[in-house]
Amino acid sequence: MNQARLVVEGVGKSFPGVQALSGVSFSVSGGSVHALCGENGAGKSTLLKVLAGVHRPDTGSMALDGKKIDPRSPLEALACGVAVIYQELHLVPEVTVAENVMLGHLPYRFGMVDQAALRQEAMKALEQVGLQVDPSTKLKELSLAQRQMVEIAKALSRDAQVIAFDEPTSSLTSREVESLFALIRRLQEAGKAILYVSHRMDEVTTLCDACTVLRDGQHVTTWHDMAGVTADTIVNAMVGRSIQDVYGYSPRTIGEPVLVAEKVSGHGLRYPASLEVKSGEIVGLFGLVGAGRTELLKAIYAGSGGSVQVGSIKLGSRDPRSSVGAGVVFCPEDRKKEGIIPQMSVAENANLSVRRRFSHFGLLDQAKEKQNAEEYVAKLRVKTASLQTPIKNLSGGNQQKVVLARWLAEEVKVILLDEPTRGIDVGAKSEIYAIIRGLAEQGVGVLMVSSELPEVIGVCDRVLVMCDGRITGEVARADATETTLLQLALPKTEMSA
Ligand SMILES: Nc1ncnc2c1ncn2[C@@H]1O[C@H](COP(=O)(O)OP(=O)(O)OP(=O)(O)O)[C@@H](O)[C@H]1O
Ligand SMILES: [Mg+2]
Structure with missing residues (x-):
């Protein structure tokens, strides 16, 4: 097992009437794609939002490479090396791809945005994700999959070490899914710590090499090695019971x-x-x-x-x-x-x-x-x-x-x-x-x-x-x-x- 890079320790978060997370501890290794699984409402997105500085945790702490992180906003999280790619993307549709990539750290020269540097930096980041679009294109012209790539480019331009994805494939075509997976594998090879939230067990079992399961805001288990872990094993841990026949098909009388x-x-x-x-x-x-x-x-x-x-x-x-x-x-x-x-x-x-x-x-x-x-x-x-x-x-x-x-x-x-x-x-x-x-x-x-x-x-x-x-x-x-x-x-x- 590679070394733990991201360590989550006893993280708790409540909202009025809901304990969304309680005392969650686990770690994510460098060079690992770590799945985060659980039923609807188990606390997966909340955990990512705590990581991203959208929510402050009530209890617990987080550390990256041994250094404590406590982000108060997504920009602060990014500055600490943590990027979260949400399902609803958080980019600005009216501005250019380049500005979106460099949002929060635009290059300045003599008090003005340095357009040449902006373009160059953005190109470099776009190249890393393999997105071939002109950086001066307005973001709204891009497809959802391309916007997602822009989000990732933005993360890479800030040298993010932890990249977390929240149900990233739900609106992608199969070819787009393939290129996203190829990119995730490249990030993995580069030693990043990757968190991956998905309800699609086939994705989890093919893409991920570690898996943490949450249930009702609590940590159930973490596998750092997926040998012998099947979709059924994960589902059983998620729901706390075994689901025999999900489809329950039986023939019916079919009429006119x-x-x-x-x-x-x-x-x-x-x-x-x-x-x-x-x-x-x-x-x-x-x-x-x-x-x-x-x-x-x-x-x-x-x-x-x-x-x-x-x-x-x-x-x-x-x-x-x-x-x-x-x-x-x-x-x-x-x-x-x-x-x-x-x-x-x-x-x-x-x-x-x-x-x-x-x-x-x-x-x-x-x-x-x-x-x-x-x-x-x-x-x-x-x-x-x-x-x-x-x-x-x-x-x-x-x-x-x-x-x-x-x-x-x-x-x-x-x-x-x-x-x-x-x-x-x-x-x-x-x-x-x-x-x-x-x-x-x-x-x-x-x-x-x-x-x-x-x-x-x-x-x-x-x-x-x-x-x-x-x-x-x-x-x-x-x-x-x-x-x-x-x-x-x-x-x-x-x-x-
Ligand atoms: N801003 C909020 N205000 C109040 N309650 C919230 C808020 N955000 C999340 N919750 C509650 O926290 C719990 C965990 O929600 P969360 O979004 O983390 O679940 P999830 O595991 O991502 O589920 P899903 O698979 O459906 O996306 C839920 O009960 C939810 O209703
Ligand atoms: Mg969610």
Whole structure:
């Protein structure tokens, strides 16, 4: 084992009504990619924010290479050699890439920003991460993956020794994930201490060579050697029980078509698409990020071309109001952006019924809705101090659960789900699958976008695969394997390469 570089000793942090971290101790070696795992609300992001100087710890201390660090702000943390790459990136969209990289230590000459030096320093940092963009480009012109690279470049320009990533791959394409992993491996070879938070066990087991598990703000275990540590071992430590069958699939009676979409078109779809979902059927829509899956859901729900029939009703105009009226709901992928009112409570957010929003009568049964919210908060194990807590205080995954509850509680004929378990821990995932199965058993038709192969294979009766803006194939459950699905999902050029 390499030498410990980052040492976390007895760190505790509480928020009103929540002990987010208590007495957490572990160390991260140089040249190691150290996973930080735990259920939603376990305290992972809080720990990174303590490291980054966003939160001050109530107890405990941290040291880097034997020297105590106690940052009061992210800039101070960076000056101590600690950089945290958040999922919501913290860069300034209106200024240039170069200025973002050098934020907080712009080179000055005669009292003015030295533009030549700025450009040169920034180029050097961008080169280290392998990002080929002109440093004078405005940040807002870049893709999310490129912005993430800019964050990392910024960390490297300050010679960061500890680099912590909070769910960095959740919105990246598979190729972007590969280049991020390649970069992380280079940082590892350079002897940096790397912390890596992710809910994707396949990433943890392939990328990481050490792992710390948190549960309810407490340290459960640290493996400094991953020999013999499997995804199951980690999950058991996370949830404190063994999860036997996450997917819990059982065959269902499948009825008549409830959703028939013919030649629907819309933004991002290269070709008009046709599909059918039957009553009681769970249909997966698999593909790589960017394949056009979200666009297809949107084209069904609120698109222009082609036709959509729900049960025996042909939708005249397709807009959210008519679709909801006909019994179709769409749960978007970016639930945080599209679904949350941050200042409002957990209960209020869970009660923001889509149906009510479009209802002329406005008098859906309030008591029932509240009961629904409570039920789902319990079922999905939303970790919250109370139902009255503002939703913005919840961990990322718990916010996701609350918003998802709103859609899953709807009485509908067809539900369109976009990446329903992204950012959600394994324990809650199995609850979500159970709820989806329950909907199907009541005769609802489910169309579910997912990028996770095991999920698609485990949950769906049938899988449609998309690549480059069109449906490339359909695979029955019995034939759905990683190979068959990937073959249809990968662009032809990549397959032959
Ligand atoms: N600013 C805050 N105010 C109040 N409570 C907070 C705040 N930030 C975090 N918490 C609480 O602290 C606990 C730990 O949250 P944290 O965000 O660290 O979880 P996490 O492990 O990152 O979860 P996830 O996997 O869902 O991202 C949660 O119960 C959360 O509600
Ligand atoms: Mg988090």
